[in-house]
Amino acid sequence: MKNKYIENFEKAQMAGKNIPEFRAGDTLRLAVSITEGDKTRIQNYEGICISLRGEGTGKTVNVRKIGANGIGIERVFPLYSESLQEITVVRRGRVRRAKLFYLRNLAGKAARIKELRN
Amino acid sequence: MEYIVEKIGMSRTVSVPSKPVTLLKVIETKVCEVKDGTAVVAYSQGKNKNKSIEGQQKKYALPSDFNCFATLEVANSEAGDLDLAPLASAQVVKAVFNTKGRGFTGVMKRWNFQGGPAAHGHRFHRTSGSIGNREWPGKVQKGRKMSGQYGNEQVTVKNSVLSFDAENGVLVLVGSIPGPNGAQGRVKVVK
Numbered sequence: 499m500k501n502k503y504i505e506n507f508e509k510a511q512m513a514g515k516n517i518p519e520f521r522a523g524d525t526l527r528l529a530v531s532i533t534e535g536d537k538t539r540i541q542n543y544e545g546i547c548i549s550l551r552g553e554g555t556g557k558t559v560n561v562r563k564i565g566a567n568g569i570g571i572e573r574v575f576p577l578y579s580e581s582l583q584e585i586t587v588v589r590r591g592r593v594r595r596a597k598l599f600y601l602r603n604l605a606g607k608a609a610r611i612k613e614l615r616n
Numbered sequence: 617m618e619y620i621v622e623k624i625g626m627s628r629t630v631s632v633p634s635k636p637v638t639l640l641k642v643i644e645t646k647v648c649e650v651k652d653g654t655a656v657v658a659y660s661q662g663k664n665k666n667k668s669i670e671g672q673q674k675k676y677a678l679p680s681d682f683n684c685f686a687t688l689e690v691a692n693s694e695a696g697d698l699d700l701a702p703l704a705s706a707q708v709v710k711a712v713f714n715t716k717g718r719g720f721t722g723v724m725k726r727w728n729f730q731g732g733p734a735a736h737g738h739r740f741h742r743t744s745g746s747i748g749n750r751e752w753p754g755k756v757q758k759g760r761k762m763s764g765q766y767g768n769e770q771v772t773v774k775n776s777v778l779s780f781d782a783e784n785g786v787l788v789l790v791g792s793i794p795g796p797n798g799a800q801g802r803v804k805v806v807k
Contacts, residue, residue, distance in 0.1 A: 503624050503639055503786050511630045555628050578630045 500554065508554040512578050522547055522598050523591030523611050526561055528575060529583040540583055543573060546591065546611060548598040550577075562601060564609075570602065590614040617702040617805045618688040620645055620659055621787065623713070625797045629778070637778055638793050640711075640803065642785040645698040647690055648676040655690040657698065658682040661800075689804070703780050703787060706805045710774050713801035715794040717768030727761040774806065 500508075520526060527544045545563030552558055557577040565571045575582055591611040601609050624639040648656040658672075660681045669683050676695065691699040723729040723744045732740035744763065748756045775789040787803065795801060 501625050501639075503641065503784065504627050506784070507627055507637075507639060507786070507788065555630050555634075576630065576634060579632060579634065580630055581632045 505554070511555055515578055517577060517585055518587050520547060520585075520587045520590075522549055522596055523593030523614075524587050525589040525591065526559070527586040527588050528561065529585075530575070531581050531583050544588065545571070545573075546598070546601070548572070548601055549596070562598075568605070617691050619643075619698070619700075619703065619787075619803050619805075620657075620686065620688070621711075621801060621803050623793065623795055623797055623799045623801065624786070626792065635778070635790050636792065638775070638789045638791065640787040640789065640793075642700065642703065642787055643800070644785070645688075646676075646678060646682055647692045647695050647698055648672075648678070648685070650690065650692055650694060653689055655688055655692065657686055657688050657690070659684050659686070688802075700780075700782055700785070702805050703777075704782060706777050706780070706807070708774060708776050708805075708807040709787075709789065710772050710804045710806055711789065711793045711801060712770060712772045712804065713793055713795040713799055715767045715769055715771050716796050718766040720764060721766035722763045723761060726763060726766040729761075 524547050525544065526547050527542055529540050530543055531538055532541050543561065543563070545561040547559055548562045549560040550557065551560075555576070555578050558574050559577050560572055560574050562570060562572045577585075590613065592614040593611060598611075620643045621640040622643055624641050626636060626638050629635045629637060643659050645657045645659045648658055658676065658678050661684045664683055665680075672678070672685065673680060673682065691702050718725070722742055724731045724742050729744065731742045732738050734741060744761075747760055747762065771794045773791075773793055775791050775793065778788040778790050780787050793801075
């Protein structure tokens, strides 16, 4: 359990952030604001959430996608960071694990995740 | 201006780039007597009580749980509750804390000596080895790094202030400070 003062300090920072509920296996689209010189633009990054860790302001999400030439890319985002403008859940995946690190050893068709159907 | 504080713990901000922060709780303090900016203050810690404490409490008309006394630089000009106004406008503070005590420690941990190989018949593992020369100079040089008490010594660090919540008495500093969570120390307003 966290100290109540630390919790209050973190709550004040997380207030007003609209983060949808998702878990490992879900496909996310993240709007990341990028500053180049004095210009700021938004770049979208889409991939499968393979792990969620931490709590409070230190909570992070690891998002994996397959980039050009079939090279796997993983980026870790602090969930409450000011650089994350928006998080959209594109697709819900049916997985049985909280961490999907096994996807790193799979490629092509084997690395697919079935969609969750209720 | 000085304040008695307790280290609550660490957290981080969500800004870009994110900053590590340390939260400190300003301990409720009453000023007993002021003389040229320095004051005798009282605060509450534990349940320790004896006749001399009771005598001081009677002298300064303190509540019965204020059983510890200290000398601080204060902003107050007369006795009463400690004036927290300088903290609200503070930008930089010095934090004075004791580091974590590690007890009697060998040279590898205390002074980062390399030590020797662990196996294959070696007899030199974690000991300090030679500590001097020969018949000349015939003594160990002063300041020789050896094993001994490590930690639990006073360290002062300078940190910038992120915010101060006067309602809860929580001071938020950027960066880390020495000591374990729950440790008591002082902060001094520099700027």
